[in-house]
Structure formats: structure tokens, C-alpha cells
Amino acid sequence: MTTAPSADDLYAFLSTTRSIRRITDAPVSDEVLNRIMQAAVWAPSGGNRQPWRIIAVRDRTIKERIGRLYSAEWDKYVEYNVSKFEGHPPAVVAQVREAYTGGTRLAETLADVPVLAMFIHDPSALYVTDADLGRHPVVGGASLYPAVQNFLLAARAEGLGGVLTTLVCNRETELRDILKFPTGWGVHAMVPIGYPRGNHGPLTRASMEEMTSIDQWRD
Amino acid sequence: MTTAPSADDLYAFLSTTRSIRRITDAPVSDEVLNRIMQAAVWAPSGGNRQPWRIIAVRDRTIKERIGRLYSAEWDKYVEYNVSKFEGHPPAVVAQVREAYTGGTRLAETLADVPVLAMFIHDPSALYVTDADLGRHPVVGGASLYPAVQNFLLAARAEGLGGVLTTLVCNRETELRDILKFPTGWGVHAMVPIGYPRGNHGPLTRASMEEMTSIDQWRD
Numbered sequence: 266m267t268t269a270p271s272a273d274d275l276y277a278f279l280s281t282t283r284s285i286r287r288i289t290d291a292p293v294s295d296e297v298l299n300r301i302m303q304a305a306v307w308a309p310s311g312g313n314r315q316p317w318r319i320i321a322v323r324d325r326t327i328k329e330r331i332g333r334l335y336s337a338e339w340d341k342y343v344e345y346n347v348s349k350f351e352g353h354p355p356a357v358v359a360q361v362r363e364a365y366t367g368g369t370r371l372a373e374t375l376a377d378v379p380v381l382a383m384f385i386h387d388p389s390a391l392y393v394t395d396a397d398l399g400r401h402p403v404v405g406g407a408s409l410y411p412a413v414q415n416f417l418l419a420a421r422a423e424g425l426g427g428v429l430t431t432l433v434c435n436r437e438t439e440l441r442d443i444l445k446f447p448t449g450w451g452v453h454a455m456v457p458i459g460y461p462r463g464n465h466g467p468l469t470r471a472s473m474e475e476m477t478s479i480d481q482w483r484d
Numbered sequence: 485m486t487t488a489p490s491a492d493d494l495y496a497f498l499s500t501t502r503s504i505r506r507i508t509d510a511p512v513s514d515e516v517l518n519r520i521m522q523a524a525v526w527a528p529s530g531g532n533r534q535p536w537r538i539i540a541v542r543d544r545t546i547k548e549r550i551g552r553l554y555s556a557e558w559d560k561y562v563e564y565n566v567s568k569f570e571g572h573p574p575a576v577v578a579q580v581r582e583a584y585t586g587g588t589r590l591a592e593t594l595a596d597v598p599v600l601a602m603f604i605h606d607p608s609a610l611y612v613t614d615a616d617l618g619r620h621p622v623v624g625g626a627s628l629y630p631a632v633q634n635f636l637l638a639a640r641a642e643g644l645g646g647v648l649t650t651l652v653c654n655r656e657t658e659l660r661d662i663l664k665f666p667t668g669w670g671v672h673a674m675v676p677i678g679y680p681r682g683n684h685g686p687l688t689r690a691s692m693e694e695m696t697s698i699d700q701w702r703d
Contacts, residue, residue: 270496272641276519277489279526279634300495303692307498308633309648315689319696327699338613385701388619394557394653395670396620400607403672404650406625411633411648413626414527415498418637422491429528429630431623434613446701451614453622470534473522477538480546482665 278422281466285426286367288459293379297423301458302382304419308412316390317409317453319416320444322381330443331383331433332375335455338432339372371428375457382427384413384454385446406453413454420458421465427458497641500685504645505590507678512598516642520677521601523638527631535609536628536672538635539663541600549662550602550652551594554674557651558591590647594676601646603632603673604665628672639677640684646677 302319310316322328343365350358375381391405413429420427433440434452441448521538529535541547562584569577594600610624632648639646652659653671660667 270493270641271489272519272638274489274493275497275637275641276523278494279523279638282526282528284528299692300491302696304495304498306689306692306695307501307687309501309503309636311650313688315695317695318701320701321696321698324699342611386622388622391620391622392561392650393620394650395656395672396654398654398656398670400670401610401612401615401624402620403605403607403610403622403624403628403670404653405620405622406629407632407648407650407673409622410625410629411636414630414633417528417630418494419491419498422489422494429626431530431611431613431626434623435615435617437614437617444700449619451617451619451622453614454626468526469532470525473518473525476525476534476536477521477540479540480543481663482537482539 278418280468282418282421283466283468284428285461285463286371286428287462288371288378288426288457289462290377290379291460293425293459297425298380301416301419301423301425305412305416308415310408310411311392314390314408317384317386317412320383320385320446322383323379325376327443328376328378328381331381331440331455332372334436334439335375335430335433336372338436339368342432343369371457378457379459380457382416382456382458383440383444383452384409384456385444385450385452387450389449409453413456416456424460425458426461426465427456430455430457497637499687501637501640502685502687503647504680504682504684505586505647506681507590507597507645507676508681509596509598510679512644512678516644517599520635520638520642520644524631524635527634529627529630530611533609533627536603536605536631539602539604539665541602542598544595546662547595547597547600550600550659550674551591553655553658554594554652555591557655558587561651562588590676597676598678599676601635601675601677602659602663602671603628603675604663604669605672606669608668625672632673632675635675643679644677645680645684646675649674649676
């Protein structure tokens with residue numbers, strides 16, 4: 266029996282796609298990986314230019330090299346966040362640090378994750394309408410992150426888990442050496458994926474009412 | 485009978501969510517709009533900070549004001565793209581211009597679209613790891629566009645259509661006057677949605693094989 270796809274099924278996936286940092290080393294087949302990458306390719310982009318690529322890293326040596334870069338950035342990130350609590354009681358500081366344990370474990374064991382999906386892009390193909398507004402532009406991401414989200418949703422539907430990370434993006438030059446992508450291209454995400462140790466969902470999010478308003482801003 | 489959600493259903497939606505620019509003025513109920521906005525809220529963001537909001541504009545006067553800004557930006561965009569074909573035969577130039585007809589019609593009739601979802605964000609809550617790489621940063625978008633993609637997918641599942649646009653983002657100051665969002669916040673997308681005149685899908689995209697490679701870049 267063929268039935269129309271169900272909106273409820275979509276919502277079941279959207280509402281349980283959480284960031285998964287505890288990933289087993291169980292292999293991900295080419296078939297599954299290809300379906301997930303195909304889902305990314307379906308995403309929209311400005312002028313339908315699709316100015317991005319995925320390099321799906323399975324090779325252990327390459328994963329280890331990326332892992333070293335990521336780990337260094339992760340440690341800096343944790344220290345930066347912990348430093349904001351300077352002067353607070355040691356128990357508080359310890360608790361803040363504790364909150365990063367899952368991420369630290371992921372960083373330290375990144376090479377054990379079956380696939381590191383490296384998302385790269387061609388900045389010259391982006392039409393950045395918020396380039397001159399006195400803040401960091403974000404609009405280039407409109408052609409890039411819908412595909413990353415499709416990738417994460419498809420991974421969830423296949424029973425896999427992953428997490429959108431961006432800390433390693435500023436190690437672009439070294440990543441270019443490792444991954445051999447063209448000069449001028451940038452890295453906009455690293456998504457480690459594999460079969461999760463824990464469960465999918467539920468999510469912790471602000472309520473829809475807090476996040477939205479009608480016609481104008483509402484405090 | 486309760487069954488597990490089906491990956492095939494997810495793929496059915498992902499593979500048929502195309503940009504819809506021909507939108508009827510048939511009303512969108514609050515229930516449907518709320519489900520779509522809830523889907524956006526489920527998206528991930530850096531540190532789960534959810535540094536964005538949706539202002540869903542239904543008021544005709546406000547839609548008209550936004551429409552005037554958008555139309556002016558759209559016309560500039562078309563002229564910019566057409567100008568690249570200067571010196572080509574007039575038939576070619578006419579064909580290029582023709583390709584923008586759907587977008588021009590949307591721009592001219594924007595106030596007739598039932599809902600303009602204005603996506604705004606707080607730049608101070610973004611951790612922009614690619615800020616100093618000598619190109620326009622995109623990483624701020626990692627916390628913003630997954631939600632926009634969830635919104636578009638949910639709209640598709642509800643039988644609605646829309647399109648991710650960013651041209652009006654550089655009219656931030658005027659949009660702040662109209663929408664009353666806080667100083668410092670930016671606009672990262674405008675998504676007009678409603679019931680489509682045409683059909684969903686199929687998509688025109690590069691193949692998965694062209695868009696991906698294993699371990700390293702492949703020309």
C-alpha cells in the first residue's frame with residue numbers, strides 16, 4: 266500500500282533530532298552514508314548554485330589529523346567558557362567544566378567515529394547581503410546550513426546521530442592541506458556521525474511562544 | 485495502529501521541498517503556522533542558545549512596507565545579474581531577464597502572501613569561528629539556518645510552499661523601524677509562505693556523486 270508521506274512522521278524526526286556526541290565505532294555502510302549525503306544535496310541554496318561539497322572522511326589517519334586540530338580548538342573553547350566564571354566558587358566552576366565532558370570525550374576520541382563529514386564551500390559563489398552592516402555577516406550561511414540540517418535529519422531517520430560543530434573552521438589552512446580542497450574554499454561545518462550510544466530526543470528548547478511573535482517584536 | 489516514523493517519508497519531503505514563489509492568497513490558519521514555527525524551534529544552535537526569533541507578519545500594511553524594501557532590492561539584484569550579459573545578443577539578455585519573472589512577480593505581490601516569516605537574530609550570541617580568515621564569515625549561520633530549513637520542511641509537509649530569501653537583509657535599519665526588534669539584532673531571512681499555485685517537487689540539483697567525495701577532495 267502506498268500512502269502519502271505523513272507530516273506527523275516529519276515532526277517525529279524533527280522533534281527528536283538532538284546533538285549526539287556519544288557515538289559508537291560501529292561501521293556506517295556506504296548505502297546509508299550515500300542516502301544521508303543525498304538528503305543534504307536536496308537542500309536549497311541561493312540561485313541554486315549549491316556552492317558546497319561534503320568530504321566524508323573514513324580514513325583513520327586523516328580522522329586523527331583532524332581530531333588533533335579539533336581537540337586543540339575544543340580545549341580553548343572550554344577554557345574560554347570556564348574563564349567567564351572566574352571568582353565563582355570552585356564547585357560552580359567544576360560544574361561548568363562538567364557540562365563540557367561529553368564534548369571533551371568526543372574531541373579526544375574523534376578518530377573512532379566512523380565518519381567525519383567535512384562541509385566545505387566556495388565563498389565566491391555566495392551573495393552576502395549583510396556584508397556591510399557593522400556586524401559579522403551570516404547570510405552566506407543561508408546557502409550552506411540548510412544542507413547540513415538535511416544531513417542531520419537524514420542521519421536521525423537512519424538511526425544515526427551526529428552533531429553540527431564549527432570550532433575547527435578557523436583551522437582552514439591546515440584542513441586544506443589535509444583534505445586537498447581548492448585554495449579559496451572554506452570549511453563551514455564538521456559533522457561526526459555514527460550509531461549513538463544513547464537515545465535520540467527529547468529536546469531541550471525554549472517554547473514556540475517565547476521564540477515567535479506576530480507582526481512585530483514582543484518582549 | 486502506531487508505527488515508527490518512516491525514513492522514506494522524511495526523504496519524500498526532503499526530495500520535494502523546492503522554492504515556491506507562486507503563492508495564493510488563501511489564508512494560513514494559526515494552527516498550521518504554529519506547527520511550522522514549532523518545527524523551526526526544534527533546530528539545533530551553538531550552545532543551544534537559540535539566538536533567533538521569528539516575527540510572522542500577517543498585517544497587510546506591514547507586509548506592504550516590507551514588500552517595498554524587498555522589491556527595490558530584488559530589482560537591483562536582477563539588474564546586477566542581467567548586466568553580466570552586457571554585449572550578448574538581445575535574445576540572450578531577454579532570456580536571462582525572463583528567468584527572474586517568477587521572483588519579480590513575488591516581489592511585486594508580496595503583500596498578498598498570507599505570511600512573511602521574518603527571521604531575526606542576536607549577533608552577540610554567535611560564536612563566529614571563521615571571523616578572521618580573510619573572507620566573509622558564514623559560521624554564525626550555523627545557529628540560524630537549520631531552523632529556517634526546518635520551517636521550510638514543515639511548511640512543505642503541511643501542503644504550503646515558500647522560499648528562503650535574503651535580499652532584504654541589508655535593509656536592517658528600516659526593518660527594525662517596521663518590526664520594532666531590538667537595536668543590535670539582525671535580519672537573516674525572509675520566508676514568504678502560503679498555499680502554492682504550482683506543485684511541490686521535483687528538484688533540479690547536482691548529483692550526489694558530484695557533490696561529495698570520500699576522504700579527500702576529488703575534482
